[in-house]
Amino acid sequence: MALSAGTRRTVACVLVGLGAMLLVAAIMIPTYTVSRLAKTPLDLEITTVASNPQTGAPSEVLDSKSLTSATGSAKVDQNVPLVSQRFLTVENPSDASEMTIQAGQTLRRTDKQGDTGLLTATIDRVTVDRKTGHPVDAVDGGPNGSIAVTVDKKGEAVMDPVQHTGLQYRFPIGTEKKTYPYFDLNTRKSYDINYVDEAEINSLKTYHFQMTAPVTDLSTVANSPTNKLTLPAAKWGVEGDGDITMPRFYTNVRDLWIEPDTGTVIKGQEQIHLYYARSGDKPEVTALKATLVFDEPTIESQISVAKENIDKLSLYGRTLPIIFGVLGLLFLIAGIVLGLLGKNGNGQPAFRRTPAPAGGPAPGGFDAPTQQIDMNKRP
Known part of the structure; x- marks a missing residue:
């Protein structure tokens, strides 16, 4: 019709x-929707587990009981199975542009039960930009985060205000192949984390970054009883008489594999070395020496999170x-x-034929009707 x-x-x-x-x-x-999606979600809850794989790398832990025993020198256990677990959540204050991240982390030796196997425990809080992952300045001008490494007499964590700088738990949306500042929780300072190469992890493209935390005297960083000990020389297992005071030193080589579109940390690895010494360049008694790597379930979980966000960005972008x-x-x-x-139903131009007025030629060249006269008819 x-x-x-x-x-x-x-x-x-x-x-x-x-x-x-x-x-x-x-x-x-x-331009609008993607900019809103390209942010870390506020309902974030991530559990990561790292362990020391049996690859021949050293896994040494100081037996703390040997330090307090009546006889014998400090004992360092070899080939100790370790597991590091971190539970990350989003806390208040958080809004459309910023979020407060809280991460509780423990390191345990799994060959001992309960508290006897606990080596370290920390709680970290920091407010970051939801898009860039960088810490933001506190509204009141004070530190933008806090760290707890000790507990009070009631067993509650003692949170020390700490100014955080550099990336930590995630990288920017659209991570680039360049150097970023990265915050080290133990030294409470930022160091350069450098792009190394591009690598595939379970068929997912990642950027590999690496940073080195320099040798640091932890007794100058946090007021923890274990960061400086005074013991007899014999207990330290060194020559000399009388008591010797040794601070605890720390260094670490950290490797991270980042999914660049979302800034998700797919895989992490740390080569940690904690030791007691009178001089930082001459380790004397090992406290901890191990390589910790994300386990396979953690890697798969992080890949799943990254792919879900990639799909959202791809759909709307x-x-x-x-x-x-x-x-x-x-x-x-x-x-x-x-x-x-402008065609009519027959596909022809829809012209309107206008009837000719009486007594004159019709518009468009049509003549008006005339009367026929018989010339042979006589009056």
Whole structure:
């Protein structure tokens, strides 16, 4: 059934309007929606587990009981199975642009039960930008985070205010192949973490970064009883008489593999060395020496998180804009063609034939009807 001229004009306007709206949506979705999606979610809860794989790397732990025993020198256990667990959540204050991250982390030796196997425990809080991952300045001008490594008499964590600088638990959305500042929890300072190479982990592209925390006297960092000990020389197992005071030193080589689109940490590895010494460049008694690596379930879980966010960014950043753009262009062209074609139901130009007025030639070259006269008829 042929459409009337008025109906055609209405349909053409609707198609043009719909096409224009879809084209605008195709432009606005990447610039507006993606910018809102490209942030760390506020319902974040991540548990990561790292252990020391049996690959021949040293795994040495100081037996703390040997330090307090009546006889014998300090004993360092070999080939100790270790597991490090970190539980990360989002706490208040958090809003559309910033989030407060709290991470509780423990390191245990699994060959001992309960508290006897606990080696270290820390709680870390920091407020970061949800897009860049960098710490933000506190509103009151004070430290933007806190760290607890000790407990009070009630067993509650003692949170020390600490200014955090540099990345820590996530990298920026759109991580680049460059050097970033990275915050080391033990030294409470930031150091350069450098891009090393591109690597595939379970078929996922990642950027490999590495940083080295220099040898640091931990007794100058945190007021913990274990960061400086005074014991007889014999207990330390060194020559000399009388008591000798040794601070605890720390160094670490940290490797991280980052999914660049989302900034997700896919894999982590730390080569930690804690030791007691009178001079930082001459280790004397090992407290901890081990390589800790994310276990396979943790890696798979982090990959799943990264892929879910990649799919969201791809949907709103590429797929929907392309679909809306193509449909918008088709609707726009159809509307313009329908409006300009101006054809009737037979496909011919819809001209209106105007009847000729009486007594004169009809418009458009048509003559008015005339009376026929018989010339042979006589009056």
